[in-house]
Amino acid sequence: MSQPSPTRKPNSSNHYGSQKSLPTMATPRKPPPxxxxxxxxxxxxxxxxxxxxxxxxxxxxxxxxxxxxxxTATATNTLTTNVPAVPTATATLTPTPEPSLTxxxxxxxxxxxxxxxxxxxxxxxxxxxxxxRPQLSCDWLVIAGQVWDLKDEPIPGLQLHLFGELGEYxxxxxxxxxxxxxxxxxxxEFLLENLVVDSENSLFIQLMETNGIPLSHPIAIQTFxxxxxxxxxxxxxxxx
Numbered sequence: 001m002s003q004p005s006p007t008r009k010p011n012s013s014n015h016y017g018s019q020k021s022l023p024t025m026a027t028p029r030k031p032p033p034x035x036x037x038x039x040x041x042x043x044x045x046x047x048x049x050x051x052x053x054x055x056x057x058x059x060x061x062x063x064x065x066x067x068x069x070x071x072t073a074t075a076t077n078t079l080t081t082n083v084p085a086v087p088t089a090t091a092t093l094t095p096t097p098e099p100s101l102t103x104x105x106x107x108x109x110x111x112x113x114x115x116x117x118x119x120x121x122x123x124x125x126x127x128x129x130x131x132x133r134p135q136l137s138c139d140w141l142v143i144a145g146q147v148w149d150l151k152d153e154p155i156p157g158l159q160l161h162l163f164g165e166l167g168e169y170x171x172x173x174x175x176x177x178x179x180x181x182x183x184x185x186x187x188x189e190f191l192l193e194n195l196v197v198d199s200e201n202s203l204f205i206q207l208m209e210t211n212g213i214p215l216s217h218p219i220a221i222q223t224f225x226x227x228x229x230x231x232x233x234x235x236x237x238x239x240x
Contacts, residue, residue, distance in 0.1 A: 118207050118216040121148065121237035126229035132182055136191075138227035141166075143190040145234040147177040147207065154178070154186030155238070159210050162190050164203040166223065169195065171203060176210075183233075196230045199223045207236045 129136050136142065143162060147155045156178025163172045173190055180189035204218040216236060223232065 113217055115240065116214060116216050117240050118147070118236045118238050120216070120219050121235040124219075124221065125233045126224065127231040127233070128228050129231040131231060133231070138230060139194050139196060140230065141192040141195045141197075141223060142231045143192070143205065143221065143234065144180060144183050144231070145188060145236065146184045147186040147188075147236045149238045150240075152237075154184055156186050157210070158186075158215065159208050159212075160188045160190075161206045161208055162203070163206075166192065166195050166199055166203050167197050177207075195223075196225055196227065197223060198225045205234055 129138075129140060129142050132144075133140070133142060147158055149155050154177075156176070158177045160175045160177065161173075162175070165171065171192070175188045175190060177186040177188050180187040183189065200222045201220050203221045203223060205221060206214060206218045207216040208214045219234060221232060221234065224230070
């Protein structure tokens with residue numbers, strides 16, 4: 001069998017032998033115009049840039065952050081090196097004692113009495129008046145005694161003064177030593193009727209010269225409403 005002969009493609013060239021280009025309906029594109037930043041975009045750009053710079057300064061310690069870090073480190077080193085450790089103080093509570101009252105005695109100064117030639121001899125003695133005056137009843141109060149010198153010799157002729165208050169009466173009486181021999185050569189006696197009463201520091205007796213010069217200090221006499229103590233003896237003794 002015989003093979004068919006190849007089919008030839010039509011030749012697009014013209015009869016003059018040159019190839020013609022096909023006309024197209026597409027229009028060539030122009031490059032897009034450049035976009036310009038407005039005011040808002042410019043501000044946004046500045047914010048972005050500023051934030052980046054601030055972040056870099058913070059991370060790498062630039063600018064003022066480097067100074068702050070240095071000051072902080074210096075302060076820390078100074079405190080660590082120079083300040084010693086302070087021990088912990090333990091407070092101890094001490095109870096405050098309550099104030100106590102202290103008694104301060106009051107001292108009363110007693111003036112020193114002038115030394116006189118005669119003093120009371122021994123203690124004052126009390127008896128029943130029946131011992132020496134049996135004729136007197138219990139209604140009588142008897143104040144009596146004697147006077148002696150430096151040698152214990154009786155001294156007659158000196159004056160005894162009995163004074164003060166007894167009951168509702170004022171007493172102001174004088175006697176001479178030696179006027180009541182029943183008590184001795186220098187004995188004296190005061191008789192007070194209806195005055196047997198209780199008293200203390202209200203009746204006194206004093207020895208003196210006949211001209212009133214005192215020879216002793218006044219001596220207080222205590223009396224009793226008791227017939228067993230209605231005779232009271234007060235004796236005097238010379239000491240200088």
